[in-house]
Every structure is written in structure tokens, then in C-alpha cells.
Amino acid sequence: MTHTPRIALAAAALLVSGCASTPAPAELDRLTLEMMKASFREQGIAKLDRLQQDLGQAACSSDKPPAEAVAKEIEATALASIKWPEGGRYLGDWRAGETLAQNGRGMTWTDAPGAPSGGNCYNCHQISKSEISYGTIGPSLYNYGKLRGVKDVAAPESAAIVQYTWGKIYNSKAYNACSGMPRFGHAGVLTQTQMRDLMALLLDPASPVNQ
Amino acid sequence: MRRLIVGAMALACVQLVHAQPTTAEGIARYREMLADGNPADLFEAKGEGLWKQKRGPKVASLEQCDLGKGRGVVKGAFVELPRWFADTQRVQDLESRLLTCMETLQGLDPTVIAATPFGRGEQANMEALAAYVSAASRGQKMSLPQGHTKEREMFELGKRVFFFRGGPYDFSCASCHGEAGKRIRLQDLPELTKNPGDGIGFAAWPAYRVSSGEMWSMQRRLNDCYRQQRFPFPGFASDATIALGVYMGVNAKGAESIAPAIKR
Amino acid sequence: MADPMRVRAQVKGTGAEVRVLMAHEMETGQRRDAAGKLIPAWHITEVTAQHNGKPVLTAHWGPAVSKNPFMFFALKSAKAGDKVVVSWKDNRGDSRTDEAVVA
Amino acid sequence: MNLQRRVALQHGASVAGLMLSLGLLPGVAHAQAAGFNRAAFDAKTLAEVLKALGAGAPTESKDITLQAPDIAENGAVVPLGASTSLAGVKRMLFLVEKNPSALAAAFDLNEGIDANVSTRVKMGQTSNVYAVAFTADNRVLFAQKEVKVTLGGCGG
Numbered sequence: 001m002t003h004t005p006r007i008a009l010a011a012a013a014l015l016v017s018g019c020a021s022t023p024a025p026a027e028l029d030r031l032t033l034e035m036m037k038a039s040f041r042e043q044g045i046a047k048l049d050r051l052q053q054d055l056g057q058a059a060c061s062s063d064k065p066p067a068e069a070v071a072k073e074i075e076a077t078a079l080a081s082i083k084w085p086e087g088g089r090y091l092g093d094w095r096a097g098e099t100l101a102q103n104g105r106g107m108t109w110t111d112a113p114g115a116p117s118g119g120n121c122y123n124c125h126q127i128s129k130s131e132i133s134y135g136t137i138g139p140s141l142y143n144y145g146k147l148r149g150v151k152d153v154a155a156p157e158s159a160a161i162v163q164y165t166w167g168k169i170y171n172s173k174a175y176n177a178c179s180g181m182p183r184f185g186h187a188g189v190l191t192q193t194q195m196r197d198l199m200a201l202l203l204d205p206a207s208p209v210n211q
Numbered sequence: 212m213r214r215l216i217v218g219a220m221a222l223a224c225v226q227l228v229h230a231q232p233t234t235a236e237g238i239a240r241y242r243e244m245l246a247d248g249n250p251a252d253l254f255e256a257k258g259e260g261l262w263k264q265k266r267g268p269k270v271a272s273l274e275q276c277d278l279g280k281g282r283g284v285v286k287g288a289f290v291e292l293p294r295w296f297a298d299t300q301r302v303q304d305l306e307s308r309l310l311t312c313m314e315t316l317q318g319l320d321p322t323v324i325a326a327t328p329f330g331r332g333e334q335a336n337m338e339a340l341a342a343y344v345s346a347a348s349r350g351q352k353m354s355l356p357q358g359h360t361k362e363r364e365m366f367e368l369g370k371r372v373f374f375f376r377g378g379p380y381d382f383s384c385a386s387c388h389g390e391a392g393k394r395i396r397l398q399d400l401p402e403l404t405k406n407p408g409d410g411i412g413f414a415a416w417p418a419y420r421v422s423s424g425e426m427w428s429m430q431r432r433l434n435d436c437y438r439q440q441r442f443p444f445p446g447f448a449s450d451a452t453i454a455l456g457v458y459m460g461v462n463a464k465g466a467e468s469i470a471p472a473i474k475r
Numbered sequence: 476m477a478d479p480m481r482v483r484a485q486v487k488g489t490g491a492e493v494r495v496l497m498a499h500e501m502e503t504g505q506r507r508d509a510a511g512k513l514i515p516a517w518h519i520t521e522v523t524a525q526h527n528g529k530p531v532l533t534a535h536w537g538p539a540v541s542k543n544p545f546m547f548f549a550l551k552s553a554k555a556g557d558k559v560v561v562s563w564k565d566n567r568g569d570s571r572t573d574e575a576v577v578a
Numbered sequence: 579m580n581l582q583r584r585v586a587l588q589h590g591a592s593v594a595g596l597m598l599s600l601g602l603l604p605g606v607a608h609a610q611a612a613g614f615n616r617a618a619f620d621a622k623t624l625a626e627v628l629k630a631l632g633a634g635a636p637t638e639s640k641d642i643t644l645q646a647p648d649i650a651e652n653g654a655v656v657p658l659g660a661s662t663s664l665a666g667v668k669r670m671l672f673l674v675e676k677n678p679s680a681l682a683a684a685f686d687l688n689e690g691i692d693a694n695v696s697t698r699v700k701m702g703q704t705s706n707v708y709a710v711a712f713t714a715d716n717r718v719l720f721a722q723k724e725v726k727v728t729l730g731g732c733g734g
Contacts, residue, residue: 022364031364032371039451040437043444050378050443057376061383063404102729107379107441120380122729123395132234133728135395137387173381182380189379237649237726244647244657245698250543252481253498397651397728421655424500424542475651490692503700505678520614531690537619539674539682539699541655547696548685566614 046109060178071177078173081186082166090162090199091153097201098208100194101127107189117189119198120182127201128208137180145203146210153203165202169195238397242473251342251419251471254426258343261336267317276312278305278344289348290468293456295359302365304456306430307448309340325447329431338426341417345470352467353414355460362457369458372451373403378441384455386440388412398475403459410469413459418472426471429456482575484550484559491553491577493524495546495561503538517567519544525560526550553577619681624673624708627681628718631669636710639719644709646723650701653727658682658707659696660721666714667693676705701727 023031042048056074059066066074103118105111121127124137127144145153148161167174170185184190190198201207262273262285278288279296293304299311313319319333327334357363376383387395388403401412416429427435433452437445445452478498484491497519504516522534532548550559557577564570617630628636645659660670667687673680682699693711701707704727710720 022360022367028364028367028371032368032375035368035450035454036372036375039446039449040443041446046378046441046443048443050441053375053377057381060381061371061374061376063370063374063385063389108438109444110438132726133396135393137390137393137395137400180381180386182382187379187381234649237647238651241647241649241651241657244645245655248494248496248545248547250496250498250545253478253496253543256481257478257498419543421541422652424654501700526690529688529690531688532695533686534695534697535614535619535684535686536697537679537681537683539677539679541698541700545657545696545698547659547694549692549694551690551692 044109045107045111045113056173056177065178074173074177075175078171078177078183078186079167082170082174083185083192084163085166085192085196090166090196091204092193092196092200094197094200094204094207094209096194097197097199098128100190100197101201102131116191116194119184119190119194121198124181129211130208141202142209144209145205145207150203150210151205153205158203162199162203165199166195169198234397245421245473249419249471249473250424251346251417251426251473254339254342254419255346255471256343258339258341258346261340262343267313267319269316269318271316271318273309273312273316273340275316276309278308278312285344285347287348287351289345289470290351290353291355293362293365293453293460294356295362302359302361302453302457304429304448304453305341305344306337306428307453309337309344310448329427329434330425338417338428338431341428342426342471345417345468348468349470350467352465353460353463355457355464357461365454365457366461368450369454369456372454373458380441382440382442384436384440403462406463406466409467410472411466413456413463414466414468415470415472415474417470418474420474422475427474477569477571480561480563480571480573482559482561482573484553484557484575484577486553486555486577487549489552491550491557491559493548493550493559493561493575495522495524495544497522497544497546497563497571499542499544499563499565501538501540501542501544505538517565519563519565521564522546523562524548525558526553527557528560550577615684618684619679621680622678623680624675624710624720627671627673628710631671631684633712633718634716636718636720639721642709642711642719642721644707644721644723645696646707646725648724649726649728651728653701653703655698656701656707656725656727657696657698658709659694660709660711661692661694662711662719664693664711664713664719667711668714669712670695671708671710672697672699673708673710674699674701674705675707676703677701701725703727 036051040048040051053061059070059074065071100119101121104120104123106115106117122131122134124135126134126140126142129142150158150161152158153162171183172179172181173183182189185195201209265272275282278285279291279294280288289305292308293302295302303311310321310324313324314321324333357366373384387400391402393400401407403412416432418427420427430447430452433455434445481496484493499519500517501519502514502517506514508514516538518538519536522536523530524532531550555577558574559577560572560574562570562572615630618627621627621630624636641662641664643661647657650656658672660672669687670685670693672682674682683697685695687693706722706724708720708722710718712718
């Protein structure tokens with residue numbers, strides 16, 4: 001075989017692959033949104049508005065993290081969204097918190113309208129030592145308060161970690177733009193009372209988490 | 212003497228601690244015990260009967276169905292799906308293609324089937340057919356074609372769908388399946404952004420679910436993932452679900468298919 | 476009519492191992508439907524097995540046996556070509572018989 | 579002897595004690611039950627099950643092998659196996675202590691098969707499971723094991 005036909009063949013191959021190339025990334029992004037819209041329908045309480053992405057959801061929908069400026073904006077917006085608990089009361093009942101942490105229900109299309117949601121916590125975290133069926137998507141929360149030196153939740157030296165924990169549960173994106181954790185307070189998944197109970201599970205020195 | 216006994220007991224206790232299998236080992240043993248006698252066999256047999264049975268308004272079997280390797284070829288079809296089909300001008304997954312054949316060959320209404328709840332009526336038949344078709348490729352390696360532009364485009368779209376965050380929990384498929392070595396409760400989560408290995412993830416569905424005692428196709432698997440993602444309802448055999456199949460299937464290239472498997 | 480069983484019988488040493496899968500709901504009678512109504516118990520009550528026409532096993536089951544039941548037993552002495560017949564009856568009077576040849 | 583085994587033996591002894599308090603004598607020949615024994619399947623405990631089957635007091639025995647997982651990923655399907663090399667075993671039972679009815683399955687064996695059977699049962703919660711064998715000389719032997727039933731999936 002001479003050189004000429006081989007070059008011609010290569011050029012032809014280039015031409016073919018060029019013709020048959022997939023659309024540009026921006027066009028693919030547009031097609032994806034179109035496809036999502038066309039593929040889903042509402043069912044029960046799960047309406048189509050759940051596909052409307054806010055800035056953070058859109059920016060964190062890729063295998064690459066968003067630009068630093070975008071991440072900062074998401075975190076600042078999230079921090080500003082946090083509603084601190086009424087009366088400065090951060091802690092509820094750790095027993096109720098444990099029940100809530102075990103409960104993985106809520107907000108699916110098979111859930112009844114207005115049904116209270118669980119915390120889904122054990123799906124992703126180790127919490128109390130006695131529950132061996134725990135997930136590992138999030139970090140272990142066993143000894144959460146103890147490891148952070150919380151001996152008295154009301155003490156001034158505990159204030160920073162207590163507030164951070166509330167903020168993390170309320171809107172996790174305040175501290176990590178693309179955190180995998182739901183925004184339990186911001187998205188209205190959990191009530192203030194429920195969040196207080198989870199706080200107690202994590203921080204109350206009497207909670208099994210801190211034994 | 213007494214001291215000796217105490218010493219022996221202490222030793223026994225130490226041995227006990229060492230002998231105590233970890234939770235992961237216990238779960239692995241449980242799965243191993245279930246693998247011998249997978250009720251998916253029952254669905255596979257039912258599916259084979261349905262494939263050959265003359266049914267529907269046109270009183271025809273599915274034996275002339277083209278699953279991508281020519282009319283009536285079942286063996287090897289599963290590990291190459293989803294793929295492009297010229298007759299429908301679509302990239303189709305197994306269930307979507309079965310739907311096409313049920314319509315064109317048997318005269319059944321695909322919109323009615325797509326709207327039927329999982330596990331009932333023609334949807335139950337669909338699960339059995341999926342079990343039968345996948346079983347015919349058991350032990351083969353996943354090998355989805357990517358020659359057609361639309362197949363490559365669906366891969367790209369599937370990747371974007373996989374990472375699409377939404378709903379009140381901000382979840383995407385990647386929330387659970389984007390990293391290796393993670394689990395929900397005690398269930399291991401396959402990392403689906405790459406080849407997760409033989410018989411894991413895409414290469415393990417359809418599967419018999421022991422929790423519900425039912426056969427689940429990949430369509431049903433994805434549907435329940437989206438339910439737990441707190442998303443709206445993905446249409447049966449909709450393009451987003453097929454695109455996800457292309458993304459996961461291409462990533463799983465070379466992984467051995469064990470479908471229909473048995474799962475918690 | 477009930478769906479067929481899957482009966483597998485394989486030579487092992489001088490005998491044979493038999494594995495049976497049955498298609499059955501095995502409803503416990505303790506679950507409730509969406510409307511809160513108790514779903515009545517519906518389960519296999521009796522399983523029998525024969526080897527070349529000779530009864531070898533009779534099992535009695537309650538509703539605690541899992542859905543789509545699995546059963547394993549081992550024939551002491553069997554050879555390829557032998558016939559194994561398995562039958563079940565449920566509490567609604569339904570029944571099913573299937574067979575396999577030892578391989 | 580390890581702790582687990584000791585607890586197990588104590589438990590076995592209490593079952594036997596209960597049998598005695600019910601006035602059942604060991605070694606009573608068991609009835610050759612024909613058909614479904616309603617009373618046995620309604621019984622709540624090992625002792626009640628054996629009583630309904632007309633059997634004597636059980637003894638824990640190393641001759642009985644109970645195959646069960648330490649942990650079940652799903653309580654809907656828990657694989658159980660029972661076997662023994664003892665000759666002439668006529669009947670084998672599987673029981674789940676904390677199920678609404680304890681007896682899950684009973685197998686009557688002829689000479690043609692080994693004392694080696696398996697099936698799969700539902701378990702509502704973590705519980706002891708028993709494999710019981712009725713021997714040719716009318717002894718009732720058992721093995722037991724705790725099976726942990728875990729919560730799985732997203733729980734929703």
C-alpha cells in the first residue's frame with residue numbers, strides 16, 4: 001500500500017467521525033434539561049417543580065466542583081438562610097432524636113401529604129453504637145459531642161459547636177457548597193422540634209452517642 | 212486448678228472475640244446462602260413461556276422480536292442493550308425494546324403497559340420477559356455498542372442525568388453511587404461512574420428482590436431509586452432512564468453479567 | 476392455575492441433591508392492605524416428594540415460610556435418570572405437581 | 579466453654595424445665611401427624627409446639643447442625659438448614675422463637691432421604707431460631723442460634 005491511499009483513508013475517517021460527533025457540551029446540557037422535563041411526571045406529593053434547580057443544585061450537578069466564586073456564593077446564601085431556633089433553645093430529647101434518626105421515610109411519592117419526615121440519618125451515618133445497620137456516605141457521628149469536648153451544652157465554650165451543628169442540619173450547604181446532605185431546615189424536611197431532638201442525640205452528654 | 216480454669220476461660224473468650232465475624236462477613240455469608248436457589252429462576256421460566264406464547268390482538272409470539280442481534284436472537288442481546296434501533300429511530304433499553312415488540316408483533320398498547328403499575332398485568336409479564344432475556348446472556352461480558360452518534364449522545368446525556376441534583380433532598384444518582392466503598396445502612400453501593408466489577412450494579416439487574424418477593428427489571432430499579440431520591444416519577448422506558456442505562460452500561464464494559472441476580 | 480415449580484435434581488456421590496423453587500405468595504395473614512384490611516393467610520400447607528414413585532418426604536409449612544419458597548433435600552441413593560416428583564397443596568385447596576429427572 | 583454457649587445451655591435447660599412443669603414426660607412417642615397440625619402451627623413456643631406434636635422434652639445436642647446466617651440482610655428471607663448424621667431421624671422442625679407462631683416448617687422423612695433439609699423463613703425481628711430432630715429412639719434433640727435481622731435500604 002502506498003502512502004497516498006492511507007492518508008486519504010485517515011482523512012475520510014476524520015471526516016466521518018467529524019460528521020457523527022456528539023453535540024457541544026452546552027448543547028448537551030440543554031438537551032439534558034429537555035430530556036428530564038419530558039421524562040418525568042408528577043406523582044402524589046412529588047410535583048414537577050422538584051426538577052427546578054436552584055443555583056446550588058445546578059452548580060453541583062457535575063463530576064467537577066463548581067468554580068470557587070460560585071461555591072462561595074452558594075455557601076454565603078445558605079448561611080444567610082439559616083433560621084436559628086426560637087428562644088435560643090437548641091436541644092430537645094435525644095430519645096426522640098434516635099427514633100427520628102432511624103426513620104427513613106418522608107417526601108417520596110408514596111408518602112401521604114403532610115406526613116412527617118424522618119431524619120434518614122442512619123442511612124448515611126454511624127450514630128449510636130448499638131445500631132449496627134448504618135451507612136457510610138457521611139462521616140461517623142458516634143461520640144459526636146464527646147469528641148468535640150461538649151460537657152455542658154449551655155456552657156459558653158460549647159456555643160460554637162452547638163451553633164455549627166444546628167446550621168449544618170438546617171442548611172448543610174452553608175459549610176460546603178456541594179455537601180451531599182439534605183438541607184433539612186431550609187427545604188422544610190424537618191421541623192424545629194425535630195431538629196432539636198437530633199441536636200440532643202448528637203450533643204447531649206446523656207445521649208448514647210456520647211457514651 | 213482454679214487459676215487454670217479462669218485462664219482457660221479467658222482464652223476461650225479471646226478466641227470468641229476473634230471468631231466473631233464482622234457484620235460485613237455475616238452479610239456476605241447470608242448472600243452466599245441465598246445464591247443457591249434464586250427464585251428469579253421461576254420468572255425466567257415464566258418469561259420463556261411468554262416469549263413463545265401466541266398472545267395479544269395479533270395472536271403472535273415474541274419469537275420474531277429483534278433485540279438488536281437480529282430477529283429472534285435472544286442469546287447475547289442483553290449485554291449489548293441499550294443500543295440504537297433503526298426501525299424506531301431510538302436508543303432503546305431492554306424493556307423499551309420489549310415494549311416495541313409487544314406493540315408491533317402482538318398488537319398490545321405500549322402506553323397502557325407503560326401506565327400499568329409495576330408487578331401487575333403486562334408489567335408482571337414484562338419483568339418475567341426481562342428475566343428470561345437477561346438469563347440468556349448470563350456469564351457474558353457487558354459490551355454496549357457506541358458506534359452510532361445517538362448512542363454516544365445518550366451516554367453523554369446519561370452522565371448528565373446521573374449527576375442531576377434536584378428535589379427537596381438535593382440528591383442525584385451520584386449522591387449514592389459516585390464513590391467507591393460506600394453503603395446505605397448495610398447495603399453496599401456500587402460506584403457507577405466506572406466499571407464496578409463483575410456482577411455488580413448494571414450487570415446484576417434484573418434481580419429478584421427478597422424484600423418484596425418480586426422480580427425487578429432495571430426500569431423498576433431506577434424508578435425506586437428516583438422515588439427515594441424524592442424526585443417526581445420517571446416515565447416507564449422514558450429517555451432519561453434509557454440514557455442512564457447507556458451511561459451505566461458503557462461504564463460497566465467488560466463486567467460479567469449475573470442477571471437475573473438475587474438482591475436484598 | 477399456579478405457576479410451575481423449578482425442580483433440580485443432581486447426582487452427588489451415591490445419592491442426589493434436590494432443590495425446589497415454588498411460585499407462591501405465602502401470605503402470612505398478618506399484613507394489611509392499603510385500606511387497612513387484613514389480607515387473609517394464603518400459604519402452602521403441605522409438600523410431598525417422591526423418588527421413582529416412592530414417597531420420601533412430607534413437609535408441613537406455616538405462613539412463616541418465605542414467599543416463592545425454596546426447599547432442599549438429599550436422596551440417599553439415586554442415579555442419573557431417576558424421577559423426582561414434587562407436589563404442594565395450599566390452604567385454599569390449590570395444588571401443583573412438577574417433576575424432574577436426576578442429572 | 580464460652581459465654582454464648584453457656585447462655586444457650588441455660589436457655590435449653592429452661593425450655594426443658596417448662597416442659598416438665600407442663601407435666602410432659604420425656605420420651606413420649608410422638609404422634610404420626612397426618613395433614614396440617616393446626617395446633618402446632620398456632621403454638622407460640624418451642625415447648626407448646628412439641629406438646630402439640632405429642633413429643634417429649636427437647637435436649638440441646640451437638641449432633642444437630644443448624645445452618646443459619648449470623649445476620650440477615652432482610653427478615654423476609656432467612657435461609658435455614660438442619661442436618662444430623664444420627665441414623666433414623668423421622669422428623670425435623672424449624673422454629674423462630676419471636677415469630678407470632680414459633681413453628682415455621684416440619685419435615686417428615688422416610689428412609690430414602692438424608693436427615694438434611696433446608697428452606698427459607700420470614701423473621702419479624704432478631705430472634706433465636708431452632709432446628710429440632712425427632713430420632714428413631716424417640717429423643718427430641720435441638721440446636722439453636724441467634725439470627726440478627728437488620729434494617730435495610732433507605733427505610734422508606
